[in-house]
Amino acid sequence: MNPRLTLAGSVVGAVIVAFDGTVLTVAQPSLQRDLGASFAQVQWTSTGYLIAVASLLVFAGRLGDRYGHHRLFGIGMLGFGATSAGIAVAPGVGWVIGLRVVQGVFGALLQPATLGMLRAAFPPDRLRTPIAVRTAAIGVAAAVGPVLGGALVAGPGWRVVFLLNVVPALVLGGLALTGRSPRPPALVRLDLPGALLLALTLACLVHALVAPPGPPWTAATAVITGAAFVRHERRMASPLLPPDVIGSAAVASALGMLVAASAALSGALFAGTFLLQGALGLDPFHSALVSLPLAALMVLAAPSCAVLLRRAGARRTATAAMAVLALGILTLSRASATPLLCLAFALVGAGFGTVMVAATHVVVREAAVGSAGVAGGLQQTAMNLGPVLGVAAATALMGTGGDAGPPLAVLAALALAGTVPGRALPGRDPASTDDHGDSKDRTRVPAQR
Missing domain, CATH: 1.20.1250.20 (MFS general substrate transporter like domains)
Known part of the structure; x- marks a missing residue:
């Protein structure tokens, strides 16, 4: 895929996720009143998403290494957009919480891919600018999100907030899956037991921190599974x-x-x-x-x-x-x-x-x-x-x-x-100021199919 298109996809994907998080905070009070939800239920619209996304990010990145970052990006974007549309028409807060958890799974698929695509499309000595553009766009989303979200909640209502990212997510997701993308450099093995242990560790850790005073077993489980994960990784020939x-x-x-x-x-x-x-x-x-x-x-x-x-x-x-x-x-x-x-x-x-x-x-x-x-x-x-x-x-x-x-x-x-x-x-890096194409750190852009 063209590096410029890759950068555009990476930026829009990162912006959609950042924007979604900021506008949700503004929409939660109105959502609570409209659906007759408790404060704890409204909290879980954020907590459920956070637990899902945090526990799966590393494994999702490994899936991208094996099957291609553009493919994972496309699936993540399509799922993220579809679940956003589902939240906009959800009949109750239980549906919102469930769909937010599913949205977290798709968010975990697309977020590492936004960086993996950049690494595959740009030589190492030219990554500074793409990453800077991506970060600046996230900053803009974080600044604009609360303002736009507040205006929409005060006008059409909180449901419209979740419709904002549906079209760009579906369009870019479809383009990523149908376009020509570089082949993964090598077929990597998937460490499924390690992925499960890490997911349990991070999920319990996040739950223990964001939902205090939670049950004491969550923190204890995070410690036990974390130790088991470290021991497992040391024994694996192809660790996660x-x-x-x-x-x-x-x-x-x-x-x-x-x-x-x-x-x-x-x-x-x-x-x-x-x-x-x-x-x-x-x-x-x-x-x-x-x-x-x-x-x-x-x-x-x-x-x-x-x-x-x-x-x-x-x-x-x-x-x-x-x-x-x-x-x-x-x-x-x-x-x-x-x-x-x-x-x-x-x-x-x-x-x-x-x-x-x-x-x-x-x-x-x-x-x-x-x-x-x-x-x-x-x-x-x-x-x-x-x-x-x-x-x-x-x-x-x-x-x-x-x-x-x-x-x-x-x-x-x-x-x-x-x-x-x-x-x-x-x-x-001395080569970064006067490199004329001879830097040893420079890697070629992967061949496109």
């Missing part, structure tokens, strides 16, 4: 997590930075909402206006990061960005005037947007083409687990008093600690 991916210090460090950055961001936004609307007395609309610099700087940081990666390398870029993220959260914890609040959110957006591009670039670039799906699945898993951990930590630290100061200080320290794994990231 290939040694060339999980054994790379650069990849492991980049994943750690993604978890730390996304945890710090989501936890800070959660605590920051209580700070703005509680201690500072701002209404939801003014709170949204004050936080707009976050989305704006995240969008601007993505293309800027592509330049920084070429000139300074991933190590300096990512560690500096984590420090900026930490400074932004610390500033937010001490700010009260509007200009300082806007500055804090701008620093948070610039730091997070840069880290996301730099760390994702390392994960995707360092992985072999035959393991690109697993690498993409790990990246997406980190981006799903981080927010869960961050919000859980912020909730625990705030306690019943709702004081946002302590959690923001801890989350700033977490972001600063994220600079430590950044030392293992690769430095500046």
Whole structure:
């Protein structure tokens, strides 16, 4: 498939998933009233999706390595669009919860594929810009989603929100399945027992974090199955997590930075909402206006990061960005005037947007083409687990008093600690500035059928 079309598909797929998550948050109160649902049932419209997607991302990436990322992307997009249409006409909240779980399965299929397709279509030394474009588009979706979703909920109603992504998902899914796509570089074996153990571990871990106080067996099961998964992987000749991916210090460090950055961001936004609307007395609309610099700087940081990666390398870029993220959260914890609040959110957006591009670039670039799906699945898993951990930590630290100061200080320290794994990231690549096509790291675009 043409690299430009591949990039377009990757961007739209990532945007659809990001947009869906942001508009759902806005639509939930109206959905609850319309369907007569309890608060716990409404929570499960998000929790069910999150558990499904987080538990299957890595295995879905491995399926893409075996059967082709475009094929998995097409199936994921068609299923995601179809379930969105089903939610729009759901007669009750039970149907919404069930369809959201199914939508999570299809979301898990398409998300790693959006990165796997880029790895297969672009040489490693040209991945910076496609990943930056993808990240900027996610930032735009995160900024536009709540505004557009709120307008639709206030007008036609919450059901229309779920119809927005149906047409683009079905069209792109059909094109991906009918178009010519590159062959997988090699036939990889599927580690089904390992996939089951990892899915159980992540599902129980996410449930224990997002649904407290849940039954104690969920956390215990996560520990037991996690230990069994590690033992199983060490004994397998063809493990679910290939040694060339999980054994790379650069990849492991980049994943750690993604978890730390996304945890710090989501936890800070959660605590920051209580700070703005509680201690500072701002209404939801003014709170949204004050936080707009976050989305704006995240969008601007993505293309800027592509330049920084070429000139300074991933190590300096990512560690500096984590420090900026930490400074932004610390500033937010001490700010009260509007200009300082806007500055804090701008620093948070610039730091997070840069880290996301730099760390994702390392994960995707360092992985072999035959393991690109697993690498993409790990990246997406980190981006799903981080927010869960961050919000859980912020909730625990705030306690019943709702004081946002302590959690923001801890989350700033977490972001600063994220600079430590950044030392293992690769430095500046001399070939990136003067490569004339002779870089040893350059791989050819796979032949198309």
